[in-house]
Each structure stands twice: as C-alpha cells, then as structure tokens.
Amino acid sequence: MSLSLIAFVIFALTGIGLSVWLRQKASTELAPQVPQRNAEQLGKLHWREFAKLLLQAMHARGYKPVNEDGLPADGIPTDGSDMLLERHDERTLLSCKYGTLAVVDSSALLVLPQSAKLRGAEHILVVTPGRFEDSAVKFAREQNIELIDGETLWPEVRPYVPQPDAPIPPPVAQTPAVPHKSLAVAWLGAAVAGLLVWGIGMMGTPADSTPNDMPPPAPQVAQQQVAQKQAAQKVEVAAAAAAVPSDAAELETRRRETANAISTLFGVSRALWSTQSTLLVYLSSETTDPISDICPLLERYPELASSRIQLQPPAGSQKPVRFKQCRTY
The missing domain is CATH 3.40.1350.10 (Trna Endonuclease; Chain: A, domain 1)
Incomplete structure (x- = not known):
C-alpha cells in the first residue's frame, strides 16, 4: 500500500470518527434533562x-x-x-x-x-x-x-412547584444538527493527522527513491494548528455572547432582581447599583461577611459576575469600606 493511500485512509477514518462523535454529543445535549425536585x-x-x-x-x-x-x-x-x-x-x-x-x-x-x-x-x-x-x-x-x-x-x-414535563423522545429519523464550524474543525484535524502520517513516512523514504504518486504540496502543520485554535476561539466567544441578553429591559430586570435578593441576605441592610458596574451593599453588622452569599447571586448572570462590590459598614463603625469582586474580567 502506497504512503499516499495510507495517509488518505487515516484522514478519512479520523474525519468520519470525529463527525460521528460530534453527532452523538449533539444527541446527548438535545436529550431533555428532568430537573430534581427537592x-x-x-x-x-x-x-x-x-x-x-x-x-x-x-x-x-x-x-x-x-x-x-x-x-x-x-x-x-x-x-x-x-x-x-x-x-x-x-x-x-x-x-x-x-x-x-x-x-x-x-x-x-x-x-x-x-x-x-x-x-x-x-x-x-x-x-x-x-x-x-x-x-x-x-x-x-x-x-x-x-x-x-x-x-x-x-x-x-x-x-x-410545577412538575417537570416528561421527556419527549425525538423521531427516529431525526438527525441532530451539528454546527458547521465544529465539523470543519473536525475534518481539519483529520487532515492534520493524515499529513503527519504522510510526513513521517516521507522522512523514512530514501533520498534516491521516487514515489509513483507524489501528493501535492500541503500547508505547514503549524498553520493548520493556528487555524484550529482561531476557529475554536470564535466558537467560545459566540457562545459567551449568546448567554447575555441584548434587550436593555431584560438586563435592567436582572440587575434589579439581583439587588433585591441581596437585600434580603442576613447581615445586609440594603443593596443598590451605584453605577453600571458597582453594587453598593450596606451592611447591618460589623461581624458578618455576606460575600459568600452575594457571589452566587451575581454569578447567575454573566454580565453581573465581574461587578465590583462595595461593602459599606454600618453607621458609626470604625471599619473601612471594602471592595470585592467575585470574578475577574
């Protein structure tokens, strides 16, 4: 079997295997998950x-x-x-x-x-x-x-508490859709694997030997890896952007609900947004530190997770104002 044919077989098997894996993963993600009730x-x-x-x-x-x-x-x-x-x-x-x-x-x-x-x-x-x-x-x-x-x-x-809806199985003929970018990255990885096999084989070929079927010049492996990384980064950025709503009213509702919930925590007198990125929390006691309860409420929303938290001590307290941040940018 010629070296070019071996490289092509590796390319085809790797590409098909990755495509099948992506479709199985998509099917798993589409399966409805029944939330626990406790x-x-x-x-x-x-x-x-x-x-x-x-x-x-x-x-x-x-x-x-x-x-x-x-x-x-x-x-x-x-x-x-x-x-x-x-x-x-x-x-x-x-x-x-x-x-x-x-x-x-x-x-x-x-x-x-x-x-x-x-x-x-x-x-x-x-x-x-x-x-x-x-x-x-x-x-x-x-x-x-x-x-x-x-x-x-x-x-x-x-x-x-509403009962969770029973999972509805998808039709037998239904095939879960796989993002084109994911398929492109999978086949790009298969191409890299095939090129690596072909390159390793060529290194072991004597200098005076002349193969009967020389493949066309292939792009460098480093360039292929850079393209893979850039494609993956674009997918991650798109996923993060999709998690944040674009409607200003919905964003304001999230901010208001979060401040109201934090206002009910023990050790907290009240909470309000002093700026778009700063949450002002008035403490009712010097001995309590509600930051461990505040952070989970902020981290429910990606646009609020990195907000700056200003912890204002009670009136007459000698303790200084503290600033916290649950998650960095």
Whole structure:
C-alpha cells in the first residue's frame, strides 16, 4: 500500500470518527434533562419566585396578604422587605431570610419584635430556604417566633412547584444538527493527522527513491494548528455572547432582581447599583461577611459576575469600606 493511500485512509477514518462523535454529543445535549425536585431547589429560585411559593403556602394555612400602601398587586415587596399577613383578624409579620445556602443566626432576628409591634402584628414568622443556628432557635423560643427552615418548608410548597414535563423522545429519523464550524474543525484535524502520517513516512523514504504518486504540496502543520485554535476561539466567544441578553429591559430586570435578593441576605441592610458596574451593599453588622452569599447571586448572570462590590459598614463603625469582586474580567 502506497504512503499516499495510507495517509488518505487515516484522514478519512479520523474525519468520519470525529463527525460521528460530534453527532452523538449533539444527541446527548438535545436529550431533555428532568430537573430534581427537592428542598435544595428553593435556594436556587429568584427572590420573587420564592416569595410567590411562600405566599401560596401561607394561603393554604389561611393567611392572606394585608394590602398596604405602595405594595404591588400580588402583595410581594419589590425591595425584599418583610410582609404583613392576616388570619382571623390577627396579623402576622412574615420575614424571609433568603440566600443561597443561608444560615440564619440570632442577629438576623433581633429587630423583628420591634418591627412587628410597629406594624401591629401579634405573631412573627421567619422563613429561610437554608437553616437556623442554635442561637436563632433559642432566641425565637424566648420571643415566641415561629421558624421554618428549608426542609420544613418544602412539603408545604412542593404542591405549587410545577412538575417537570416528561421527556419527549425525538423521531427516529431525526438527525441532530451539528454546527458547521465544529465539523470543519473536525475534518481539519483529520487532515492534520493524515499529513503527519504522510510526513513521517516521507522522512523514512530514501533520498534516491521516487514515489509513483507524489501528493501535492500541503500547508505547514503549524498553520493548520493556528487555524484550529482561531476557529475554536470564535466558537467560545459566540457562545459567551449568546448567554447575555441584548434587550436593555431584560438586563435592567436582572440587575434589579439581583439587588433585591441581596437585600434580603442576613447581615445586609440594603443593596443598590451605584453605577453600571458597582453594587453598593450596606451592611447591618460589623461581624458578618455576606460575600459568600452575594457571589452566587451575581454569578447567575454573566454580565453581573465581574461587578465590583462595595461593602459599606454600618453607621458609626470604625471599619473601612471594602471592595470585592467575585470574578475577574
């Protein structure tokens, strides 16, 4: 078998193998994934989604939101503040301590009795998708505050979490589409493999031998590798750009929802965007550092992941202002 024929066979087999692998990968990605339904799902919801589930669970208990001035029609505050509920002519203050993997201590409950008194509430209910520390449980027992953690809340909200749709298998004749750039890179790699085999074979051929079928001059391997790298980089850039919405209203909604969710974290008094790229977080305590809860909320959106975070200490504190960044550019 001639050297040119061997190189062609290597080229064909490599190209076909890579093409088949790409199609199998595309089929796997197209297969619908059924999301898990458990208590951990609560910590991954947006603030308003979590609040809606919570109000539905409270409605099943017989509570209804109190219509206060400035509240939206659904009774959910836009700033993530405490909600006022009513049942049998008795009012209850509902405080939601929301955050990824939230662990609530007693400091997050200290102001609730006074707040309930000012708003005319006889009872206090504190809910978190995470858990409560022993200090919070002890304080709640002394102040007659009801605590509901994620494991306790899940059975109550589970009926209101939509069931995942059953996966619909694709038609037998359907062939998943593979991006043309991916196929081009695959066959380019096959060409490089064939050229390497041919080049190695030519190095072992005596100088005075004259092959019967000399192949045409091939481009250098280094140039082929550069072309591969450039094509792969273009695919990565296109994928990253597609993840960020182009609609300005949707971008602003993401920013507002993220700031509202961060405002409900324990240790945080409020959060707002001071500039397009700087999130100003007012801390309510010198001893807490909510950055581990803030970063997961920012990293849900690519355009917010690298935002600068300004941690403002409480009024009268001697500690300096700190700046953090969850992800670099």
